[in-house]
Amino acid sequence: MSQLLSTAVIAATGLTCKAFLNSGLCSVTISNLAVLLDALQNQSRRKGQGLITVSNHLSTLDDPITWGILPSRCYMNPRTIRWALGASDIMFTNPVFSAFFRNGQVIETFRGEGIFQPALDAAIDKLNQGHWVHLFGEGKVCQPPRYPQVNGVTHLQRFKWGVGRVVMEANVLPLIIPMWLTGFDKLMPEGRPFPSKYLPKLGVKLGVAFGDPIPPARIVALLDTMPNNRGNQAPPLQVSMIFCWFWGIELTLMCMHGQCGARYERSLVNDEAIVQKREMDHIRSEVTVIIQRAVEDLGRKLSGNRLDRPLA
Ligand SMILES: *[C@@H]1O[C@H](CO)[C@@H](O)[C@H](O)[C@H]1NC(C)=O
Numbered sequence: 001m002s003q004l005l006s007t008a009v010i011a012a013t014g015l016t017c018k019a020f021l022n023s024g025l026c027s028v029t030i031s032n033l034a035v036l037l038d039a040l041q042n043q044s045r046r047k048g049q050g051l052i053t054v055s056n057h058l059s060t061l062d063d064p065i066t067w068g069i070l071p072s073r074c075y076m077n078p079r080t081i082r083w084a085l086g087a088s089d090i091m092f093t094n095p096v097f098s099a100f101f102r103n104g105q106v107i108e109t110f111r112g113e114g115i116f117q118p119a120l121d122a123a124i125d126k127l128n129q130g131h132w133v134h135l136f137g138e139g140k141v142c143q144p145p146r147y148p149q150v151n152g153v154t155h156l157q158r159f160k161w162g163v164g165r166v167v168m169e170a171n172v173l174p175l176i177i178p179m180w181l182t183g184f185d186k187l188m189p190e191g192r193p194f195p196s197k198y199l200p201k202l203g204v205k206l207g208v209a210f211g212d213p214i215p216p217a218r219i220v221a222l223l224d225t226m227p228n229n230r231g232n233q234a235p236p237l238q239v240s241m242i243f244c245w246f247w248g249i250e251l252t253l254m255c256m257h258g259q260c261g262a263r264y265e266r267s268l269v270n271d272e273a274i275v276q277k278r279e280m281d282h283i284r285s286e287v288t289v290i291i292q293r294a295v296e297d298l299g300r301k302l303s304g305n306r307l308d309r310p311l312a
Pocket of ligand 1: 038043045
């Protein structure tokens with residue numbers, strides 16, 4: 001991919017979005033943008049600590065219109081514009097779209113293919129290079145008339161565990177900035193008929209707010225409990241060899257008794273792997289919850305504790 005072409009696509013898109021936001025066809029309230037700009041400008045962070053922004057997802061235009069609030073100089077450098085995960089079935093449906101989004105730093109992501117797909121590996125790589133990755137935690141546009149309540153507290157839809165995965169598997173814990181978007185659902189209400197469904201509505205009040213970076217302590221504490229970080233790594237070679245030798249005899253005996261398949265599945269080694277996998281799944285979901293709560297808390301703060309009606 002030619003960097004020049006990519007910069008051209010990003011700059012053209014960014015400037016178009018900026019022009020729209022400044023056109024008077026809508027209004028936009030920006031809060032705390034300095035938090036993001038500080039993180040983008042920080043050279044020592046860029047040397048190895050990635051940056052993640054996470055937000056709610058109100059419409060198909062959230063990205064790119066939101067980034068129209070950035071100073072134009074941000075468009076000129078791939079490190080000061082977000083990498084995004086974009087749905088293959090929406091954004092990569094033909095060669096022209098695919099080229100456009102790929103050059104626009106969108107990583108093709110396949111819905112339903114889980115959190116270990118190459119798109120998430122690519123996002124982790126970007127973080128390891130000190131780049132900025134934006135995540136819509138819900139993984140899709142959500143425009144409920146009201147957010148659901150659990151025990152009297154309103155919540156966004158459960159964030160995808162891929163959020164936890166990229167945070168956990170980056171070499172250095174990324175800087176994570178929560179964001180809260182408002183009004184984009186009014187700009188592009190879902191469920192309108194063709195062709196109006198492709199046209200933004202005018203006169204809408206948009207809001208883009210940034211929260212303080214999530215304090216790392218709770219996430220670090222969780223990462224310390226990961227099976228690989230507890231110091232019980234692979235046993236020393238001799239022990240492994242003796243174990244393999246006994247295991248070989250056991251397998252031979254089992255095979256002689258014709259129960260190879262079933263017993264093999266239930267062997268000690270597999271049990272250990274299953275336990276570790278469960279622990280990792282648990283930690284990943286806990287990390288994801290911390291991030292989801294940070295986004296929801298920002299939303300609640302901004303809507304005067306009325307996250308139940310943020311869409312009004
Ligand atoms: C820049 O990032 C580094 C590494 O994350 C951090 O330690 C430092 O406090 C940051 N500096 C500023 C001015 O934010």
